Amino acid sequence: MENKLAWLTTRRLLVAILFVAILAMATRVQVDTDTWWHLASGRWMAEHRQILKHDPFSHTMSGQPRIQHGWLAQIALYQLYAALGHTGLALGVAAIVTLTFALVFPLGGGSPYLRAFTTLLAALTSAVVWVARPQIVSLLLTAAFAYLLDRYKRGGRAPLWLLPCLTVLWANCHGGFVTAFILLGAYLAGEGLNRLLGWRAEEEGTLSAPQWRTLLLVTLICLAVVAINPQTTRLYTYPFQTLNIGVLRDYIQEWRSPDFHRAHLQPFIWMLLLTLAAIGFSGQRADLTDVGLVSGFAYLALLAGRNIALFALIDGPVLARYARPALARLLETVRARWSNRRPDTKTPSTDSSPARARPPFKPGLVLLNWALLGLVTVAALLKVTVSLRPATREKEMVAFLPVEAVRYLQREQLPGPMFNSYNWGGYLIWTLYPHCPVFVDGRTDLYDDPFLQNYLDAILARENWREILARHGVRLVLIEKESVLARFLAQDAGWQQRYANDLAVIFARQD
Numbered sequence: 001m002e003n004k005l006a007w008l009t010t011r012r013l014l015v016a017i018l019f020v021a022i023l024a025m026a027t028r029v030q031v032d033t034d035t036w037w038h039l040a041s042g043r044w045m046a047e048h049r050q051i052l053k054h055d056p057f058s059h060t061m062s063g064q065p066r067i068q069h070g071w072l073a074q075i076a077l078y079q080l081y082a083a084l085g086h087t088g089l090a091l092g093v094a095a096i097v098t099l100t101f102a103l104v105f106p107l108g109g110g111s112p113y114l115r116a117f118t119t120l121l122a123a124l125t126s127a128v129v130w131v132a133r134p135q136i137v138s139l140l141l142t143a144a145f146a147y148l149l150d151r152y153k154r155g156g157r158a159p160l161w162l163l164p165c166l167t168v169l170w171a172n173c174h175g176g177f178v179t180a181f182i183l184l185g186a187y188l189a190g191e192g193l194n195r196l197l198g199w200r201a202e203e204e205g206t207l208s209a210p211q212w213r214t215l216l217l218v219t220l221i222c223l224a225v226v227a228i229n230p231q232t233t234r235l236y237t238y239p240f241q242t243l244n245i246g247v248l249r250d251y252i253q254e255w256r257s258p259d260f261h262r263a264h265l266q267p268f269i270w271m272l273l274l275t276l277a278a279i280g281f282s283g284q285r286a287d288l289t290d291v292g293l294v295s296g297f298a299y300l301a302l303l304a305g306r307n308i309a310l311f312a313l314i315d316g317p318v319l320a321r322y323a324r325p326a327l328a329r330l331l332e333t334v335r336a337r338w339s340n341r342r343p344d345t346k347t348p349s350t351d352s353s354p355a356r357a358r359p360p361f362k363p364g365l366v367l368l369n370w371a372l373l374g375l376v377t378v379a380a381l382l383k384v385t386v387s388l389r390p391a392t393r394e395k396e397m398v399a400f401l402p403v404e405a406v407r408y409l410q411r412e413q414l415p416g417p418m419f420n421s422y423n424w425g426g427y428l429i430w431t432l433y434p435h436c437p438v439f440v441d442g443r444t445d446l447y448d449d450p451f452l453q454n455y456l457d458a459i460l461a462r463e464n465w466r467e468i469l470a471r472h473g474v475r476l477v478l479i480e481k482e483s484v485l486a487r488f489l490a491q492d493a494g495w496q497q498r499y500a501n502d503l504a505v506i507f508a509r510q511d
Contacts, residue, residue, distance in 0.1 A: 008366060008369045008370055008373065009369070010365075010369060011111075011112045011113070013369045013372060013373055014112055014113060014116050015105070015112055015116060016373055016376075017372070017373065017376050018105075018116045018119060018120060019098055019101070019102065020373075020376055020377055020380045021120070021376070021380065022097060022098050022101055022120075022123050023094050023095075023097075023098045023380065023384075024379075024380035024383045024384055025123065025127065026093060026094035026097035026098065026127075026130050027090050027091060027093075027094040027383070027384045027387050027388070028090060028093075028094075028130065028387055029086075029090065029387060029392060029393050029396040029397070030086065030089050030090060030093065030131060030132045031396050031397055031400045031401060032131040032132070032133065033400075033401065033423055033424055033425070033426040033427050033442065034131075034133055034426045034442040035077075035089075035131060035132045035133055035426065036426040036427045036429060036430035036431075037057065037425065037426035037429045037430065037441050037442060037443065038070065038073075038074045038077055038132075038133055038134060038426075039074070039077055039078050039081055039132075039430055040057065040426075040429045040430045040433060041068065041070075041071070041074045041078075042074035042075045042076070042077055042078025042079070042081075043078050043082075044056060045071065045074065045075055045078075046075060046078055046079065046082075051068060051071050051230045052066075052068050052071065053065060053066065053068060053230070054066060055443075055446055056433075056434070057429045057433055057437060057438060057441070058437050058438050058439065058440065058441065058446075059416070059417045059418075059437040059438070059439070059472070060439055060440065060447075060451065060472055061446050061447060061451075062437065064446060066443065066445065066446045067231050067234060067235065067238050067445070068230070068231075069134075069171075069172075069174065069175040069229075069231070069235060069238055070133075070134035070173055070174050070175070071172065071230065072169075072172040072173050073133075073134035073136075073137050073173040073174060074134065077089070077092075077132055077133075077134075080092045086388075086393055087388050089132045090132075090387065090388060091388075092132070093130055093131065093132050093136055094384075096136050096137070096139070096140050097123075097130055097136070097139070099140060100139050100140045100142075100143040100313070101119055101122070101123055101143070103140075103143040103144055103146070103147040104119055104122060104143050104146070104147075104313055104316050104317060105119045106147075107146070107147065107150050107316075107317030107320070108316065108317030108318065108319070108320030108321045109320065109321055109324060110320045110321070110323065110324035111324075114320055114323055114324060114327070115320050118316045118317070118319045118320040118323070119316055121267060121270065121271055121274075121312075121316065121319075122271070122312040122313060122315065122316030123312075124267045125267040125268050125270075125271055125308060125309070125311070125312035126139065126308065126309035126312040126313060127264070127309075128254075128264060128265065128305065128306075128308055128309060129306060129308075129309040134173055134174040135174055135176060135306070137170070137173040137174050138170070138173070138174045138176035138177075138179060138310075139309055139310075139313070141166055141169070141170045141173075141177075141179075141180070142176075142179050142180075142183070142310055142313050142314075143313050144162075144166055145163065145166065145179075145180050145183050145184075146183060146313060146314060146317070148160065148162060148163060149183060149184070149187050150317065152207075152211070152215070153187065153191070153205055153206075153207060153289065154205045156211060160214065160215070160218045161218075163180075163184075163218055163221075163222055164218065164221045164222050164225045166180070167180055167222040167225050167226060168225050168226075168228050168229075171225070171226045171228065171229045171235060172228075172229050172230075175235075175238055175239050175242065176239075177226065177235075177239075178239045179310060180222060181219070181222070181223065182296060182297075182300075183293075183314075184215070184218075184219040184222065185219075186289060186292040186293050186296055187207075187215060187289055188212070188215060188216060188219065189288075189289075189292055190287070190288040190289025190290070190291070190292040190293070191206060191207040191212055191215070191288075191289055192212065193288045194206040194207075194287065194288050194289065195207070195209065195212065197288075205287070206287075238445075241445060242444070242445050245444050245445065245448060245449055245452070246449050247444065247449055247452040247453060247456065248444045248452075249304075251456070252444065253305065254304065254305050254306040255304050255305075255306065256304065256305060257302060257303060257304070257305070258301070258302070258305040258308060259305075265305065265308065267312075268301060268308045268311065268312070271311070271312060271315050271316070271319065272294075272298055272311075272315070274319055274323070275294055275315055275318060275319045275322070277326070278319055278322035278323040278326045279322045279326075281326040281329060281330065282322045282323075282324075282325040282326040282329065283325060283326075283329050284322070284325055286322075290318045290321070290322075293314050293315075293318060294314070294315055294318055297310055297311040297314045297315065298311055298315075398503075399503075401424065401427045402424050402427070402428075402478060402503060402504035404501055404503075404504070405478055405499055405501070405503075405504040405505075405506055406427070406428065406431045406432065408498075408499045408506065409432065409436065409476075409478070409506065410431070410432070412498070413435070414476050414498065414506070414508055415475055415476065415508075416436050416437070416474075416475060416476045417437070417439070417472060417473050417474055417475060417476070418436055418437070418438065418439055418474065418475075418476040418477070418478060419439045419458065419469060419472070419474040419476070419477045419478075419479070420438050420439050420440065420477070420478045420479065421459070421478070421479045421480055421483070422440050422441065422442070422452075422455060422459070423480075424478070424504075425438045425439075425440050425441025425442060426441050426442050428441070428478070429441055436476075439455070439472065439474070440452070440455050454468050455468075458485060459479065459483060459484065459485050460484050460485070461484045461485045461487070461488040465485065465488070474509070475508065475509040476506070476507070476508055476509070477489060477495070477506065477507040477508075478504060478505075478506050479504070479505060480503070480504065480505075481500055481501070481502065481503060481504060481505045486505050486507075489507045490507075493510070494509060494510050495507045495508070495509055495510060496508050496509075496510050
């Protein structure tokens with residue numbers, strides 16, 4: 001019994017508390033509007049038993065072909081929802097997030113205390129993308145790639161054959177599979193430069209020439225197996241097509257450069273500055289692979305807020321790796337200054353000493369550790385329970401989504417076609433399909449720039465807004481109550497307000 005109780009050392013307690021905290025933080029109400037069109041796509045594929053390759057959800061792009069890059073993740077999300085409802089979605093996301101950081105935690109070296117700090121900071125930084133969407137799979141697979149590549153670089157025993165297998169999975173779950181090649185490219189370039197500069201593997205953990213060639217071969221295999229998906233080779237160009245959508249970059253928040261006045265984005269700044277300080281103060285020559293990883297993913301994060309989470313996963317281990325010598329150097333400096341002020345202080349001996357004996361069993365300390373773990377676990381369970389309560393979910397959804405307006409439409413069955421807010425399109429697909437197709441939603445690659453620009457002209461009530469609504473035969477409008485178009489429709493005799501609350505308003509065209 002003594003041995004079993006003594007298992008929970010202070011270090012293990014810290015690690016346990018870390019992952020209990022991450023699991024609790026990641027369990028949240030899923031209100032992201034894009035979640036719903038992903039669920040609707042999964043539902044359509046489950047019902048029709050085929051992969052969705054066209055648009056069945058809008059009246060503006062109905063029947064148009066579309067690359068369904070996240071089909072596998074969409075089916076998985078829908079099956080999880082169908083089996084366990086909102087609770088299943090919340091717990092599924094929390095489990096993926098926790099597993100992601102279980103892969104991040106061992107990297108970087110140093111004491112468990114230092115790694116726990118950097119892992120927690122990385123978790124806080126990445127929390128912006130903890131939503132039930134296929135990109136959550138990209139979060140996990142980024143961590144898996146980073147784990148395998150780091151182990152290969154520092155130990156040479158990682159099973160690289162897993163990388164092509166993970167690439168096939170990634171290419172069928174999310175368009176973010178391009179992240180795999182950013183990682184592989186950073187390792188190939190960084191390790192190539194390390195060897196070119198003569199950094200030995202024994203000293204710096206640099207890949208040998210045969211190892212580098214093996215990694216290059218694996219990279220080429222990964223590139224080839226991307227084509228193993230329902231879209232085959234068309235998936236190669238999909239990420240670049242998406243990035244070329246101007247409206248996406250200019251107006252969609254997660255694709256814009258981060259607004260660091262928002263408090264939840266500031267942990268990114270903390271991580272970046274701490275990493276630069278740790279590298280500078282460590283007194284060590286920076287590994288060029290680490291430099292490439294940090295600078296590359298920081299660049300991506302500064303271009304688009306959604307990439308902050310990827311930066312956090314990659315930067316956390318690098319921060320831990322350089323913080324260890326930096327802290328040791330700082331402590332040595334403080335100790336030296338303190339010794340100079342107190343001449344009578346003896347300098348600790350540098351002679352090697354025998355390994356310290358295992359500390360004696362202290363029942364009081366061990367029981368305190370178990371009590372602390374119990375208290376933290378209970379607090380986490382309370383937080384998770386509150387987050388999963390139907391009343392909590394209803395409150396969150398009503399605050400962010402047009403729940404009551406949709407119930408009104410379901411009850412009154414007003415005739416369409418409908419014009420709707422882009423932000424609510426995914427939720428409207430989930431709740432109103434097939435009776436009321438949407439005008440627009442978060443599938444920007446389907447609508448593309450010219451159409452999305454027309455949407456902006458209409459929602460902002462620019463001079464051609466009437467012509468745009470008439471062109472698409474719009475007879476029903478569901479938009480934000482405070483939008484510009486809502487104010488214009490309220491003053492237009494051709495439209496009648498049929499419903500309004502603090503969030504949404506519905507207008508119907510007068511015959």
